[in-house]
Amino acid sequence: MIFTKTTEQDSHYNNLENMSINEIITNINKEDKTVALTVEKVLPQIEALTEQIVLKLKKGGRLFYIGAGTSGRLGILDASECPPTFGVSHDLVIGLIAGGDDAIRKAVENAEDSTTQGWQDLKAFNVSINDVVVGIAASGTTPYVISTLKKCNELNILTGCITCNEASPLALTAKFPIEVVVGPEFLTGSSRMKAGTAQKLVLNMITTTSMIQLGKVKGNKMVDMQLSNDKLVNRGIKMIMNQLKISEEDATQLLTKYKNVRKSIAAYGRE
Structure with missing residues (x-):
């Protein structure tokens, strides 16, 4: 299969600067409506990865997210919400981003291009075969993420990914890939839009399902939530x-x- 980076293809809309506010938000909303339906198509992929994550967590393992830019921030967001929502340790779900904590708020130049730093960042947590490492990259071509998953594969550490391009290098590297192909963005190449929304939907599914399976929910209530306010x-x-x-x-x-x-x-x- 030929790899086509649909996240970089031209928008279906042109002359955006000539649109009214109503036209802009209406068209963005029109594109956003397609995201959930696209996620639906890959539910089997999401189930396969989540099943593996649950097995590892039940045996005392951890879930790592690793990404760059928007993808990295989404992983950190999802990880950071698990302790207050489900009362679990901050060490159970861990988000890593290219460029470190500074990159959460500001872009760190060239951080995502490193083919060694991702593994160094992950190794600092004593990652092992008990854990799961999920790479997040809309493009599916981020060196920081791909190189880390390759190293994990060499060491028999379970790998998964969330990407928005089919047959990308990242998807071909991960043992359990999730490929949510949302197509061109309203603003060409701005993968913080539909691609980011798709990634957030998948992350919601993964951790919520995992925590329910771990017994952190009773009925439909967050009975282990932290009472922080x-x-x-x-x-x-x-x-x-x-x-x-x-x-x-x-x-x-x-x-x-x-x-x-x-x-x-x-x-x-x-x-």
Whole structure:
């Protein structure tokens, strides 16, 4: 199969500077509507990778995301939301970006072109065959990501990827590739748009599904969430009230004592 980088192909729209605000946002929305349908086409690929991730996490392994630019930031975003949402350790899902933490806010010149730094960044976490490493790159050609997955493959560390070009070098490197081909962007080459949205949708699926499979959800509630602000405390109180059919006062007392929704519910029967 010939590799065609659709993320770099010309937009289906032209003369953007002559469009009204309404025309611009309407056309962007029109393109965005296609993303979820494209993700739907690769659900089997998402399932295959997620199944492997769940197996590794259940055995005490970790999930690493590695990327550059927008892709790297999306991986870090997804990883950073797991501890507050599911009450897991910050060391369970880890996001790495080319250029280090400085690149989260500002682009670091040429960082994504390194063929050695990705593995050095990953090695600092003592990555092993117990872990899973998922490369994220809309183009599927980022040297920082591809070289890291190649090294992982050599060491029998399980690899996956999320990319938006079919048969890309990255997809051919990863053992469990996810290829969400969203087509040309509204603004030619701006893969922070549809490609970024697609990647975020897939990341949501991977970690949410994994955490449910790990028992971090009860019913449809985040019973292990960190109670880090008043909104989440109030949400926790309501969960306890609804689950145990008790008053707000009693639920508040339980949560104040046990500092966790799951523990509060479990303790109620013993008190």
